[in-house]
Amino acid sequence: MKITLRQLEVFAAVASCGNVTRAADAISLTQAAASMAVADLESQLGVKLFDRTGRHLYLNENGQQILPRALEVLDRVQEIEAGVRGTLPQLNLRLGTSLTIGNHLLPPLLAELKTSNPSARIKLSLRNTEQVQEDLAAFRIDVGFIEGFTPNDRLRHFAWHQDRLCIFAHPDHPLANRTATVQDLTSSHWVVRERGSGTREVFDRAMGGMAAAPDIALELEHPETIRQAVRAGMGLGCLSDLDLADAFQAGWLAPVDTPFLDMTRTFHVVIHPEKHISRGMAQVLGLCGISPQ
Numbered sequence: 001m002k003i004t005l006r007q008l009e010v011f012a013a014v015a016s017c018g019n020v021t022r023a024a025d026a027i028s029l030t031q032a033a034a035s036m037a038v039a040d041l042e043s044q045l046g047v048k049l050f051d052r053t054g055r056h057l058y059l060n061e062n063g064q065q066i067l068p069r070a071l072e073v074l075d076r077v078q079e080i081e082a083g084v085r086g087t088l089p090q091l092n093l094r095l096g097t098s099l100t101i102g103n104h105l106l107p108p109l110l111a112e113l114k115t116s117n118p119s120a121r122i123k124l125s126l127r128n129t130e131q132v133q134e135d136l137a138a139f140r141i142d143v144g145f146i147e148g149f150t151p152n153d154r155l156r157h158f159a160w161h162q163d164r165l166c167i168f169a170h171p172d173h174p175l176a177n178r179t180a181t182v183q184d185l186t187s188s189h190w191v192v193r194e195r196g197s198g199t200r201e202v203f204d205r206a207m208g209g210m211a212a213a214p215d216i217a218l219e220l221e222h223p224e225t226i227r228q229a230v231r232a233g234m235g236l237g238c239l240s241d242l243d244l245a246d247a248f249q250a251g252w253l254a255p256v257d258t259p260f261l262d263m264t265r266t267f268h269v270v271i272h273p274e275k276h277i278s279r280g281m282a283q284v285l286g287l288c289g290i291s292p293q
Helices: 005-017 020-026 031-045 061-085 099-104 106-116 129-137 182-186 198-207 223-231 241-250 279-287
Strands: 050-053 056-059 092-097 121-126 143-146 156-169 189-193 215-220 236-240 254-256 264-271
Touching: 005 020, 005 031, 005 061, 020 031, 056 061, 092 099, 092 129, 092 279, 099 106, 099 121, 099 143, 099 223, 099 236, 099 241, 106 121, 106 279, 129 143, 129 264, 143 279, 156 198, 156 241, 189 198, 189 223, 198 236, 215 223, 223 236, 223 241, 236 241, 241 254, 264 279
Parallel strands: 092 121, 092 143, 189 215, 189 236
Antiparallel strands: 050 056, 143 264, 156 236, 156 254, 156 264
């Protein structure tokens, strides 16, 4: 058997991109060369690695089994090449994060990482918690940062940062800067995050014990859009303290006290258990105070 590194590189790129054309562009090959590399690899292994639907390729069970090993081989080769040159391998990281973490907690962490590794290439995608975990499971990213905690046997979760959600309103709202009752909350209109987000998960959990379901007027994907909708008087909102500190200080939004609700949560760092811990991943985890061993 003569599997080549180029074949593994193309296989990993197609698995990430889901399309031969995009994968070929990503690794500077022609589409024909990339298609041939995948076909040759499948021929040598004697199995199909992808299910094909039109131009899109989806990893099948065989491909899912091989992908983590292929990625580890490619990472190891990069480390070997750098070792021979007497240099450290270039950091090439793909991170995925839910919005609140990406907007408030990751910028200083990435700045510190970039300071110690000026040539590092870092790609950061902003997604909700559910999507980040899907990307990790498919090896589309290396490390994930999520606000919710949905048990997933395919992933390793590490508790990282404590957070608290806050209910808020326009400063002229009757509940602004007041302690609300359960009746107040169930009779109000709400502007909240979409299902699949960590913020929505905590909101649903906190409100789940009430006799009546909250009247959700709008479901929005971005915290800033929710802030502006509440500012426009469209109802109550629920976001992280991190998303609201500046608006409370400036006075254009106001907190609503709800001491009877548990609005706390823990942010998690997530990795795939079969993913080789590269130097870059180890540095990111270290900056978060996490040892995966």
